[in-house]
Amino acid sequence: MIYDGQSLQCQMLDNGIAEVIFDNKNESVNKFDNSTLKEWAEVIDRLNNTDGVRGAIATSPKPVFIVGADITEFLSMFAEPREQMVKWCVEAGAIFSGYEDLPFPTVCAINGFALGGGFEMALTCDFRVASSTARVGLPETQLGLIPGFGGTIRLPRLIGSDNAIEWIAMAKPHKPENALKLGAIDAVTEPEKLREVALQMVEDAASGKLDWKARRAEKQAPLKLNKLESTMAFTTAKGVVGAKALPHYPAPMEAIRVIEETAQMPAREALKEEHEGFVNVCQTSQASAMVQIFLNDQLLKKKAKVAAKTANKKVESAAVLGAGIMGGGIAYQSASKGIPVVMKDINTAALDLGMNEAIKILNKGVQLGKLTADKMAKVVASITPSLDYSAVQHADLVVEAVVENPKVKDTVLQEVEGVISEDAILTSNTSTISIDLLAKNLKRPEQFCGMHFFNPVHKMPLVEVIRGEKTTDETVAATVAYASAMGKSAVVVKDCPGFYVNRVLFPYFRGFSLLLKDGADFRQIDKVMAGFGWPMGPAYLLDVVGIDTAYHCVDVLAAGFPDRMSAIEGDAVEVLFKADKYGQKSGSGFYTYEKDKKGRPKKIVDENIFDLIGTPAKEFDNQEIIERMMLPLIFEVVRCLEEGIVDTAAECDMALLFGLGFPPFRGGALKYADELGLANVVAAAEKYADLGVGYAVPELLKTMAADNKTFYGA
Template identity: 35%
Template sequence: MQRGRGIFCGCASAFGLTTGLYGWNVMAAQPTDRLARLTFADRLARIEIDVPNQSLNTLSTAMIKEVETIFDELDERLDLEGVLVTSAKPGNFVAGFDIEELQGYEHDPDGLIALVQRGQALMSRVERLPIPVVAVIDGGCLGGGLELALACDARIAARGERTLFGLPEVMLGLIPGGGGTQRLPRQIDLSQALDLILTGRQIDGRKALKLGLIDDLVHPGILLDVAREKAREIHRRRARPASLSENLEEAFSDPVKLAARTPARKVIFSRAREQVLKQSGGNYPAPLKAIDVIETGFSHGLQAGLEAEGEAFIELVRSPVAKNLMNIFFMRQAVNKDRVVDGRVKPRQITRLGVLGAGLMGAGIAQIAAYKGTNLRLKDHSNQGLGWGMNYINNLLQQAHRRKKLSEAQADIALGRIAPTLTYQGFERCDLVIEAVFEDRELKQSILADIEALGHEDLIFASNTSTIPIKEIARKSKRPENVLGMHFFSPVHKMPLLEIIRTDATSNKALATVLAYGRRLGKTCIVVDDGPGFFTSRVLGAYINEAGWILQEGGRIEEIDAAMHRFGFPLGPLKLVDEVGFDVVLKAGGVLQEAFRARWDAPEALRRLADEGRQGRKNGRGFYTYQHDASAPDESVYGALPGGDTRRHIDPDIITQRCWLAMLNECAYALDEGILRSPRDGDIGVIFGLGFPPFRGGIFRHADEVGIGRVVDSLHTLAGQFGTRLRPAPLLETMAEHQERFYAE
């Protein structure tokens, strides 16, 4: 149940919501379309699921109705030896229920109750059919698709990267609603089932076979043949009476009966609750509900568990958290499909990449590019730097191999795609060069001049700067139309966001090319206009800046961080400074203070601590101690601050208000200035780049929920108490005056 956390130029990881994890689709099929076909051959029936006009099969009310009709016919066919449930779509079995339809029940509780009852009844009908039913799985088997497979008598799966299993509902603030909470723990070990349900993670076919989730994993070419034989084998076994030894073996191998007889069950559920609360802070109700309904099924039987599951599912669908998480899903889908430029502008294909700088960011960019199949050259100014970078890349690839994401040969091939170098030789053949060197304007300008001197007129140059305006880097450029920003987040292999920065001179061709390549790397891309700090860095800067003021005013380190952690951030702002480094934070802060000097004043606290030689985790001296316990604040920090060791308790609600409203204020300025294209892009940026709590739906959406009028009143009050930097942005005041929202209701 452990979730990774990442840091980018000082930002905490988001909740980890990735499109691949959901296992849901949003395009509902038209009721008049045939969604499944029933055929017969050799005393076997075959149900072939094929939702028209979709790349994935999804469950829906129309699908349930059609499968019910099919089972009406199967109930009359007792001459059959088996039923095979298959998909007509290569690489996909069934990918879950239609979210768009699910959202439509927000104001129709009776309709939602009927839907859940009907869905559970269908799964039970599959389970009780006297004829053996075998799920034939080639590709994604997720959410409701896995629940359907669990209701079958056996599951045969095809080997391949696309064959994945999971119950990802928790990622949308839900729990499985088609019996998944009851059947999965009856199929595999309880602890393993809890892990899959509470995290929403996916497993491949090899892991599924090891856990006992599937009965066999075979070559795709013989998948149907093996499934047919499995159905007939079950039919033959049922046709003869079971022996006493077989009955005893079944009784003693039943995971529910075994778990019910052992005190360890209570320990497992107790530890699961503790872990969920530790990871979620109690902000996500779905995992706790899932534990409750699973425990009900173990204690009171399958039917009681199904009833508890249905009630919990209905409650969660209508909860604010699920609503916000589903909105994020739709926003992310929209961002991933947004062309940004005229669709007639076709992106160039990136076949050769150049990366300048083999430090943490440059090596991270090179690793993910090689992992995704791009040949590239990685340049650094020293052999020592190149050696560090290549070792870092190799370690990441070996981690992927150990986690079964890559074979050993694939890891070696990926590493072989990278050509380390101390010179620019070969860069003239690159289609795109990404610069990831130290945050120094003159250095970046010099590197751009070197690249342009190579003579490749179509080469696109992207800077990974986090604060320096791209137009400043391109000031002396010969081809400014080919210059833009690609702001990755660290660690690059974990963080899903890519912030693409265009200037007034950037061509649509260059922008379209980089946008397409960013998506090819698996990133969720937002496009912002140029300016100091762009969007994410200036918003993060406002957050850390306000925390610095609270510290300088006498606040305690642990209380500041705890308040923001309770709000939902993975890391508090001062812990974040330690992770990023005082030097990086002060460098970015200086750029922002210079750019917005009329309204941005910075505390002395961070500068004083940096002058003492504190760099954060990188040198073991920061806001926290790193010799023994990294969670313990370093009390010696206070000696360098105004007020010294005299600290005072500050109301955590005040801390929370000051920090999140400082972020919102900066978001409003960026939106009003045109840096940000839309509230949607802003919410995606703060969630997937800065770790803003997903259960709140995004910073703009949270502001809508609080009420813009209340936000403005709070900012005026805070500005009067703590400084004019907290005065509400003009956009917020205008919206409050006209009772406007960032999103339509």
């Protein structure tokens, strides 16, 4: 044994071949943390000083190769002074280069995932062989970063600048077949033959059958682009990527800049520019926010795994009560993930609508090449439409998704409870009605909770799991596990008016209504908030959600929080509702809708709308619009955290991201508040004290600001 560490081992095999084994003894996966980098440097030193080594292979006995850098460890480093960060990049980069410079051929055997730093390690090798189940890529831009271990230098020299830019900017893992075609890897084999093929490849290189020195020289030379080719390639890339990334996502553009700047440099000189580029983005607010999202998402996944382990009931079959678009979407989602589902309604037309919704989603998947016709047929076959309650009697979990009316829901829930088994779980896909109210007439309220899906179900990642007063931990765990098995991210919230997402969205809409009452133009507000990063401005969002839906939520939230969510006299939403302008569904709301060439609704402004809601009286400062829209939302999120409606800041922010499309580059309401500075948020609120209790700073926020704390302080 040449080396035996906690993260790496190195042993001599027959015929002078060394095997570098990435196998972290303390973790289920391999990651590049500082201790792993240190051990790798020690392995490189041992290999350089061991006689008789003819070649080396890099392997991992784990199901994956290396998932990337340990972002939890590196996050704190991003706050270091720039000089310190550049120094760290240089030191880490020297380790990768040290492996690349070993005086014998190297082969990487990629099993499972080799992403980010894991793939950058593979790129230091002379040859790469991948298992047919492997996935490779450089997804750092998803975290607001760029590759920092040589990925922007080595990958373009292997697959060309155009392909490398696409890999880095799109941040997607790639199948080995695609990577082989482009030259990112050199061979693909079945998993059981991976080590054998890698050994044969390094033997062929060591014996001269493969020219490993030429391959290494190619990676370390300037890019083979003449001046015209270079100008065209990078100008096109910047135009395409910039249109999608700027101004909120600087990392993809920084990656292109580094690749362009270093195209004509030798690799070692080019690495210096990559280090500077990495530090340029790692210390931005976008990187901080997007790394935090990654960590928050890991928390949700961890909680889902714990739920699956602790649940005393596994959901292997489900039922949806109430077909239509929502019911069809829920049924599709369950069936597509391998959990058969009964879709029950009281009339055939509704069942047809639900089945058509599922088939429409599946057809689109087939057209896009995401699934085969055979797979589609299996999914459709696992959805059983029925007019009879007897079809749902064996379901492990039932989702009630009938009309949003407490009396109707109460009747349906009592009926189905009498049919299903005593250990089955009953849930309601309500968006506003109290879970405790719906549980009042149930015989087993401890096995009942809310399961609030967001529309369209197949696109929206969030499910709110609402815990009632009598709901047991086991019921919550099983429901969270089912949501996770459906491919959704579950956030557990306590029962309260509006639950969490709708409760915090309403103050945002109320801030919009107050701006209109004060003479603002909804077009300016939409433009400003879209510029802030929302997928659409509040007027457009209300039209999409439905003016009628928003109007009916007012009663529930006003009753629950009369001090800050009471109805506004002459509210534009109420005026539109009473004029039967419900938004897209009726053809007009704040905007008027026409069909475009593809049959999709296209919004236009009909000036007559101002005769109805009032003519704009003034143009507001953009910053004032942002503050008046965002402060009430932030404060309601803080109150939900303060009251224990949601357990953690991470879950608060992820629910907004997955349920409302909160701008990812801002990280969520609480991460955004941290970025602004909590003292600054408190000070901003003072300007709007006359607008009511919705702009009053919660006590938790005041205390944290006074103590100079943050929501993500740890």
